Amino acid sequence: MTTHALDPGCPVDESFDPLSPEFLADPFAVLGKLPPGHERPVFFAPSIGYYVVTRHAEIEQVFRDHDTYSATIAQAPLVPLVPEAQQILLAGGYKPAPTMVSLDEPAHARLRRPTARAFSIKRVHGLIPAIEATTAALLDAVAGQTEFDLVAALAFPLPANIVFSLIGVPERDYAQLKQWCGYRAALSWGRPDPADQVDIARSIAAYRGYIRILVDAKDSERADDLTSDLLAIHDEDPERLTLDEISSILFSLSFAGHETTTGLIGNTIRRLLEDQSRWQAVVEQPELLAAAIEETLRFDTPVPVWRRVTTRPDTLGGVRLPAAARLFLWLAAAGRDPAVFDVPGQFDLSRPNADQHVAFGKGLHYCLGANLGKLEAQLAIGELARRYPELALVPGQRLTFHPNISFRGPQSLLVRCGQDRYVPPGRLSGRPGFAGGS
Ligand code: HEM
Incomplete structure (x- = not known):
């Protein structure tokens, strides 16, 4: 629904619904049915009340023009919440524009600057041993199996x-936090039933409360983690970065660094295994992995x-937009824009401009x-390829995806290990025919 009059020149697509089963199963099939060559860069979708932007150039234009295009809607619930859920969220401190990604200047810079400082290259590189060790431990846990679910096991x-340890969350709380993050995706980017909204809202209020308590605990006992780095910045000038702001930053990172x-890991492995020659290429030339990840981010x-x-008001892609027009920037469609990428529907490990x-985003x-995201994907998939040069998708599986608009990866990805199934050296005895892992 829209509360304003549409530009008569704006196409309307009544059938476009990004939460429909058809769209969730294969958004690119829906994209393929739109007029060819992204001729319709902006159209209105009544199912969600958003203008959908499909072309690379217009999406860049929006990302770069911060004065005309505000981020305040970035994580607003896609559908209106029932009053009881809203009440619980407000009482739990979940205000409409609470975190970095949905703040405009100057409030945004207040949070971004210290986060960028704490989230230094040194801190990210310092995570390499932890990423390697965690990957090894997770893959060891499925070693010797002929088939396993890669999402549950690794992705x-x-x-x-990694992100919880970066923040300094005690390990015993990881499972709880993971569950809360799943609810958060459903609330802001899905269409949860009114009955579920109240439960989800309670979880999110508890999640925020937990993060705030964590900040206080770290404040009294510092450690070698990002939260303590942020607290050190707070010590320099408590007015410049308050404890509530640190809590807000952690609320951002704990979610953004996860789903x-x-x-990214699930989609990259899926696309590599869809064509065995791609997997082989990466096994034989691990240096191709960086390109594979970049191509997955496009494809x-x-x-x-x-x-x-x-x-x-502004004009975008030939369509006049009023003030308060909500935009659905279809980043996945921009990755398939033929004006930027040759043969965009083809996954190409040697694409020069992936x-x-x-x-x-941009700007x-x-x-x-x-x-950090790319580094994790690279180390994890590199180790997988080293252990399982003959990895393949289990045939006939039907992939499913979480019902939300903004986070997409297979919910499970069953793989078959082949002749070379990996067994860690310690478990080798009595296993004739073992051929993998070196
Ligand atoms: C690996 C896959 C990832 C993708 C595809 C991705 C994508 C995005 C996108 C589209 C935005 C919004 C940009 C905009 O509004 O212009 C964003 C913002 C952000 N992401 Fe990521 N992200 C990824 C991983 C991560 C990781 C691992 C972290 C942290 C541990 C993270 C932290 C953030 C933060 C804090 C912001 C907000 C920045 C700001 O508002 O200034 N992201 N990300």
């Missing part, structure tokens, strides 16, 4: 464990949609965790 737990990277990005709202994707809100 889901790895990023969560996104799970999707099948784990954050397919991001949102903005206009602060004033990194022109907009998977991490002031450009993803702070882009390097």
Whole structure:
């Protein structure tokens, strides 16, 4: 629904519904049915009340024009919440524009600056041993199996464990936090039933409360983690970064560093295994992995949609937008834009300009965790390829996806290990015919 008159020149697509089973199963099939060559860069979708932006150039224009296109809507619930759920969220401190990614200047910079400082290259690189050790432990746990679910075994737990340890969350609380993060995706980017909204809202209020208590605990007992780095910045000038703001930053990072990277690992492995020659290429030339990840961010990005709202009227892609127009920036469609990418429907490990994707946004809100997410995917998939050169998808499986607009990766991905199934050296005795793992 829209409360304003549409530009008569604006196409309307009554059938477009990004939460329909058809769309969730294969958004690119829906994209393929739109007029060819992204001729319709902006159209209105009544099912969600958003203008859908499909073309790379217009999406970049929106990301770069922070005055006209506000981020305040970035994580607003896609559908209106029932009053009881709203009440619980407000009481739990979940205000409409609470965190970095949905703040405009100057409030945004107040949070972004210290986060960027604490989230230094040194801190990210310092995570390499932890990423390697966690990957090894997770893969050891499925070693010797002929088939396993890659999402449950690796793509889901790895990023969560890494970001929680980066923040300094005690390990015993990881499972609880992971569950809360799943609810958060459903609330802001899905269409939960009114009955479920209240339960979800309670979980999110508890999640926020937990993070605030964590900040206080770290304040009294510092450690070698990002929260303590933020507290050190707070010590320099408590007015410049308050404890509530640190809590808000952690609320951002604990979620942003988790679902996104799970999707990136799952989507990259899926796309590599869909054509065995791609997997072989990566096994034989591990240096191709960086290109494979970049191409996945273009071809099948784990954050397919991001949102903005206009602060004033503007014209975008030939369509006149009023103030308060809500935009559904279809980042996944931009990755398939033929004006930028040759034969965009083809996954190509040697594509020269894959990194022109907009998977991490552009401009002031450009993803702070882009390097960390790519590093985790690279180390995890590199180790997988080393252990399982003959890895393959279990045939006939039907992939399913979480019912939300912004976080996309297979919920499970069954793989078959082949002749070379890996057994860690310690478990080798009595296993004739073992041929993998070196
Ligand atoms: C690996 C896959 C990832 C993808 C595809 C991704 C994508 C995005 C996108 C689309 C945005 C919004 C950009 C905008 O509004 O212009 C964003 C922002 C952000 N991301 Fe990521 N992200 C990923 C991983 C991560 C990781 C691992 C972290 C942190 C541990 C992270 C932290 C953030 C933060 C803090 C922001 C807000 C930045 C700001 O508002 O200034 N992301 N990300």
